[in-house]
Amino acid sequence: MTRNQKLLEFVEQMAAMCRPDRIYWCDGTEEEYQLMMRLMVQAGTAIWMDHSKRPNSIYVRSDPLDVARVEDRTFICSVRREDAGPTNNWADPMDMKRTLSSLFDGSMRGRTMFVIPYSMGPTGSHIAKIGVELTDSPYVVANMHIMTRVGNKVLEVLGEEGDFVRGLHSVGAPLEKSAPDAPWPCNAQHKYICHFPDTREIWSFGSGYGGNALLGKKCHALRIASVQARDEGWMAEHMLILKLTNPEGRVHYLTGAFPSACGKTNLAMLVPTIPGWKVETIGDDIAWMKFGTDGRLRAINPEAGFFGVAPGTSMKTNLNAILAASHSSIFTNCALTPEGDVWWEGMTEEEPPEVMDWLRRPWYPGCGRTAAHPNARFTTPAAQCPVIAPEWEDPDGVPVDAILFGGRRGQVIPLVTEAFDWQHGTFIGSITSSETTAAAAGKVGQLRRDPMAMLPFCGYHMGDYFSHWLKIGEMTDPSLLPRIYYVNWFRRDSQGHFLWPGYAENCRVLKWIFERVDGKAQAIDTPIGRLPTPESLDLSGLDISAAALQELLTVDAGEMRTEVPLIKEHYTTFGDRLPKEFNEQVKLLEERLAKAV
Ligand code: O2Y
Ligand code: MN
Numbered sequence: 001m002t003r004n005q006k007l008l009e010f011v012e013q014m015a016a017m018c019r020p021d022r023i024y025w026c027d028g029t030e031e032e033y034q035l036m037m038r039l040m041v042q043a044g045t046a047i048w049m050d051h052s053k054r055p056n057s058i059y060v061r062s063d064p065l066d067v068a069r070v071e072d073r074t075f076i077c078s079v080r081r082e083d084a085g086p087t088n089n090w091a092d093p094m095d096m097k098r099t100l101s102s103l104f105d106g107s108m109r110g111r112t113m114f115v116i117p118y119s120m121g122p123t124g125s126h127i128a129k130i131g132v133e134l135t136d137s138p139y140v141v142a143n144m145h146i147m148t149r150v151g152n153k154v155l156e157v158l159g160e161e162g163d164f165v166r167g168l169h170s171v172g173a174p175l176e177k178s179a180p181d182a183p184w185p186c187n188a189q190h191k192y193i194c195h196f197p198d199t200r201e202i203w204s205f206g207s208g209y210g211g212n213a214l215l216g217k218k219c220h221a222l223r224i225a226s227v228q229a230r231d232e233g234w235m236a237e238h239m240l241i242l243k244l245t246n247p248e249g250r251v252h253y254l255t256g257a258f259p260s261a262c263g264k265t266n267l268a269m270l271v272p273t274i275p276g277w278k279v280e281t282i283g284d285d286i287a288w289m290k291f292g293t294d295g296r297l298r299a300i301n302p303e304a305g306f307f308g309v310a311p312g313t314s315m316k317t318n319l320n321a322i323l324a325a326s327h328s329s330i331f332t333n334c335a336l337t338p339e340g341d342v343w344w345e346g347m348t349e350e351e352p353p354e355v356m357d358w359l360r361r362p363w364y365p366g367c368g369r370t371a372a373h374p375n376a377r378f379t380t381p382a383a384q385c386p387v388i389a390p391e392w393e394d395p396d397g398v399p400v401d402a403i404l405f406g407g408r409r410g411q412v413i414p415l416v417t418e419a420f421d422w423q424h425g426t427f428i429g430s431i432t433s434s435e436t437t438a439a440a441a442g443k444v445g446q447l448r449r450d451p452m453a454m455l456p457f458c459g460y461h462m463g464d465y466f467s468h469w470l471k472i473g474e475m476t477d478p479s480l481l482p483r484i485y486y487v488n489w490f491r492r493d494s495q496g497h498f499l500w501p502g503y504a505e506n507c508r509v510l511k512w513i514f515e516r517v518d519g520k521a522q523a524i525d526t527p528i529g530r531l532p533t534p535e536s537l538d539l540s541g542l543d544i545s546a547a548a549l550q551e552l553l554t555v556d557a558g559e560m561r562t563e564v565p566l567i568k569e570h571y572t573t574f575g576d577r578l579p580k581e582f583n584e585q586v587k588l589l590e591e592r593l594a595k596a597v
Helices: 007-017 031-044 093-104 136-149 153-159 216-232 264-268 315-324 422-432 462-472 504-519 546-552 557-572 580-597
Strands: 023-024 046-048 056-058 075-078 112-120 129-137 163-172 192-196 201-205 234-235 239-243 250-256 278-283 287-292 295-302 305-309 329-334 379-380 402-406 416-418 433-435 447-449 483-487 523-526 529-532
Touching: 007 093, 007 129, 007 163, 007 234, 031 046, 031 056, 031 136, 093 192, 093 201, 093 278, 112 136, 112 153, 112 216, 112 433, 129 136, 129 153, 129 216, 136 329, 136 379, 153 422, 163 216, 192 216, 201 216, 216 234, 216 287, 216 462, 234 315, 234 462, 239 264, 239 287, 239 504, 250 504, 264 278, 264 305, 264 315, 278 295, 305 315, 315 379, 402 422, 402 504, 416 504, 422 483, 422 580, 483 504, 557 580
Parallel strands: 023 112, 056 329, 075 192, 129 163, 163 201, 250 402, 402 483
Antiparallel strands: 046 056, 112 129, 192 201, 234 287, 239 250, 239 278, 287 295, 305 379, 329 379, 416 483, 416 529, 433 447, 523 529
8 A cells, every 4th residue: 555645635535536336456466467357257348268279368348339549539638728739629627527527426336446556667767657547447457457567566666755647547337236237338428538737637437448448558658748748858759669780789779650550569579581680679659758868868668568459460460469469468359269269350361260250240251341340459568579678678768769750651752761850850750641541430541640640649739749849859969869760661553552562571671770870871862851772772682673662762853742732731730839940841841842853
């Protein structure tokens, strides 16, 4: 337990409102994790997977109406409306607290309130932050065990005086006496994922799924942390972190921001096809970066696990994720095989003859629907990843040498571009765009701007967020800043075929970046940045035509000019909070394009 008065008062006040039958303080032990698994199995939320196939793992199916983050029900409740900016849903904090208080009133009746003290980042690290999530969901407790560091060690670091992010979560389904519980309790009518950045609070109601309910992840580590980072001079980013080692044993650390479902987990665990090169994982989704005493940006992964998209994950696309999830994992909304294992689309070369789909219906190849939900997930401890870097929990973080931005673009955008400097890199990050895929709601192939892949995750005005990036660039000697790159694995030819093989072959681009950082690889200046010379990209053993390479490494000034009005239109969103430096960058781009033949 704790003698932290602020924490005791928080629990007392929230319990008085939610009125749970009992309060349970999480200690973070393995026994507690096992207890949560048993609770879920007893309640019908989960079933054990066959021990010989997938030891110590459970299979969970959510309510069909509770399957993903709900952006339209996600609110930034800053005191001043303008601080949430035009890209977030805003609600007045007092009004929202009033609305939510009536929903939370008695919402945990018949249930247990679990108190989860957690650390985002290695417990005790000076970059880490503490949060406490109160929840009535054992599924949330078990997932938080994997995704964060939970329990008594965190309370020790918190001490009697320490402060913490206050998180309150309820599935919004009080359990009446003698009434049977739903296998996945949630509230179909009322869902609210609310952030109060001024007071560092998160109140989430009605959903038990992923980013809506595991409050350490998107809510704390991105939306609230981005505000803390702005106020304290550091960065909370939607980025993977990887360690790249060359055959001589030299190491560089890279971070990468890509919109959701653009392959961050795959890149973070890539198995290079170039002999002697090695990729190791530090994180697959979130990076917190802070200046070290040496003036370099150092990154930690605030999480302790992976909440990865299952469909499309295979031995070919991500061997290390498959191996990591081979035991002691939670599988949500996948399909179940007759042998008691999981399956999802893309997992195997051949489809199984028969499985039970995520909605408990028989499924067979060609039946006309998917067996797993497109947003089916595995929750797996990062420590189980075969290529987790030994220093992944270094409390001081790792020094960042390069930052990658990228999105899914069929045309125009080359394979890789190096920014001229930090300001130019910030500019290209701010215009990050991606074409929508069938997995996302809306029209396929539509261009969506997702600056720095942070649009759904920034807890304040994106215009101010851009200014914060520019400010970070002025906080140290420019030579110590990471270099910035823009990558696009998804360019297609005139027939619609991908020009670049992607996946493991992306190591060739990583190698070029590594050698640029070392001042060894050649590049040529173009109007949009520096591109590899064809010889500087290692293509040994790769079957790619000269014509495809030419297309991948070409900047067509005419095509690029058509991008400029789109960029200007995108920028109108941010009004007078758009940094003037970005208008200057657009002008410089136009001038360079005008000079190009
Ligand atoms: O649907 C959810 O709740 C999960 S969203 C998610 C999970 C892990 C990593 N990234 C994301 C994302 O949407 O960026
Ligand atoms: Mn993500």
